[in-house]
Amino acid sequence: MGDLTKTCPDNYYPKGFIMHDQEHISVAQHMCPEFFRWIHEDLKPWVKTGITKEMVERARKPATFRLVILNGRAYVEKYKKTIQTRDVFTIWGILQLLRRYPGKVPDLDLMFDCLDYPVIQKKDYHQLDSTLAPPPLFRYCSDDYSWDIVFPDWSFWGWAEINIKPWEPLLKDLDLGNKRTKWIDREPNAYWKGPWVAKHRKDLLKCNLSETQDWNARLYVQDWNHEAQEGFKQSHLANQCTHRFKIYIEGSAWSVSEKYILACDSMTLLVTPNYYDFFTRGLMPVQHYWPVKMDDKCRSIKFAVEWGNNHKQKVNEIGRAASNFIQEDLKMDNVYDYMFHLLSRYSRLMKYKPTVPQNAVELCSETMACTSEGLAKQFMEESTVKGPADVSPCIMQPPYDPQTLKFIHDRKMNSIKEVEKWEKDYYEKINQL
Known part of the structure; x- marks a missing residue:
């Protein structure tokens, strides 16, 4: 933490500190x-x-x-x-x-x-x-x-360590990044980039584009050592708002990346989380993000992208609701x-x-x-x-009173179950063809 033996000045506010009336x-x-x-x-x-x-x-x-x-x-x-x-x-x-x-x-x-x-x-x-x-x-x-x-x-x-700016200037960069590419002009796939760090992230990579299968996902492993040598040129967060859908998946526990992903105007495909941070309990499925099943990620992502590209207005609304939440409710x-x-x-x-x-x-x-x-x-x-x-x-x-807490919980669960039903119906229809 550096040299902590120095004492702080008696006058806590240094010269130039703006004291309001x-x-x-x-x-x-x-x-x-x-x-x-x-x-x-x-x-x-x-x-x-x-x-x-x-x-x-x-x-x-x-x-x-x-x-x-x-x-x-x-x-x-x-x-x-x-x-x-x-x-x-x-x-x-x-x-x-x-x-x-x-x-x-x-x-x-x-x-x-x-x-x-x-x-x-x-x-x-x-x-x-x-x-x-x-x-x-x-x-x-x-x-x-x-x-x-x-x-x-x-x-x-x-x-x-990875050259991510403080939140206030970064929010401005993310807002500009959103405006650079309109949602309708973005790649019609789901994007994720990050380090492995956990078994379920390695499992996510099975959903990547291959010669035999397209799960509508474009996934990239982040090598921070290589990025550091290159000056993090390929890691600017504001340059990653180029797909209609972005995937959030936890790392070892929760990941700081969630706020960056939600800020992108793209609809966030949120793989079932185990953890929450201080703001994520304020998010609602199908209002701020699209729920993706942890135990069936590839099929869940494929359906989300198919559904989204056929319901462009709704997906655009979900993406905007999330980025508005980040820009307004999560401002510094x-x-x-x-x-x-x-x-x-x-x-x-x-x-x-x-x-x-x-x-x-x-x-x-x-x-x-x-x-x-x-x-x-x-x-x-x-x-x-x-x-x-x-x-x-x-x-x-x-x-919150107990009734309100129950209402919030039930609303989240009902929204997730509704998406799961849509997904089930989608694959049953495909299997009948």
């Missing part, structure tokens, strides 16, 4: 996007018990680092190395939140794991009102069997607001006043940027919050 900051009247309501569900295990210091420290073993925020300043105790610079850019993002909403982020103490797989299993904590509540642990994704708390991933502030303002509301509500559940851990180091934007180099330094400079927001955070909606 607090009396003229407007109060946001807009509601937060609907998916923010899942914050309530993610913190549900601790509503009755609260969060004690003992609970937090039980999450130390799997954690990459511990973060304490006191009086608007951040202190980090690092426990282990993680993949690439995930921890660096996650902490960087939190520091930018403190700059965006100075004095508004409450004191807190949390553990963060930068690896992929959720580890706090629900089966180990059946009684949420018992004295043995699960340890709160933040990470980038979770699943229906875990209590890990989902948080925006590091790549929103840039992924230096909302990413910061999600972080703000999640951390604020987490802080309210704490039953103790946090203190700075003995081995923690205070971090701030100045020391982190100064000790970085290359693309990491460039991306930090590009994603630095230049001054406090001139609006308040969006307004959170109340928790």
Whole structure:
């Protein structure tokens, strides 16, 4: 993480930092996007018990680092190395939140794991009102069997190792990439490009075009070592919006690629996922994406493309709904607001006043940027919050009631079952010919 022995300046905001007149900051009247309501569900295990210091420290073993925020300043105790610079850019993002909403982020103490797989299993904590509540642990994704708390991933502030820009400039590039090729003029096939990393991705490659079979898929293996040597010339995400359909399939767990794929105006063919991140629970099948069966990928993809090319207006609508969701509901303002509301509500559940851990180091934007180099330094400079927001955070909606949660679940399942029926009828008709 670089040299963390440097101390942060007494004046947290450096020369040139734009301080707005607090009396003229407007109060946001807009509601937060609907998916923010899942914050309530993610913190549900601790509503009755609260969060004690003992609970937090039980999450130390799997954690990459511990973060304490006191009086608007951040202190980090690092426990282990993680993949690439995930921890660096996650902490960087939190520091930018403190700059965006100075004095508004409450004191807190949390553990963060930068690896992929959720580890706090629900089966180990059946009684949420018992004295043995699960340890709160933040990470980038979770699943229906875990209590890990989902948080925006590091790549929103840039992924230096593979030259993916911070989210704000990248969103603009993706929007321009969409306009470069109209949907109707795109290749009428399904596109995927990525590294193998998992068995089901290797299995997906069986759906590629061959001499004997065309599953309507055009699939490419991403060799990051080769791409790095070539300067990532073939990996610009905005140049990959050239097919009418794009495939999303998880990697080792969830994949950061989902937001890039959904942003493309192309209809996303989403292979049955096992994991979710902080925003994907707000997506609806046949509204934002087309569901593809994990255990019958090739036939499912072939049908999706055939159906889509015969229902062009509907497919165009689905693609646009997804890219609008990404451009509007997932714009950087909302990413910061999600972080703000999640951390604020987490802080309210704490039953103790946090203190700075003995081995923690205070971090701030100045020391982190100064000790970085290359693309990491460039991306930090590009994603630095230049001054406090001139609006308040969006307004959170109340928790879902059980009936609404059931309605959401049933709506998703019914949409998926409907697509499966269409697919079944399609292949039965072909077999009769």
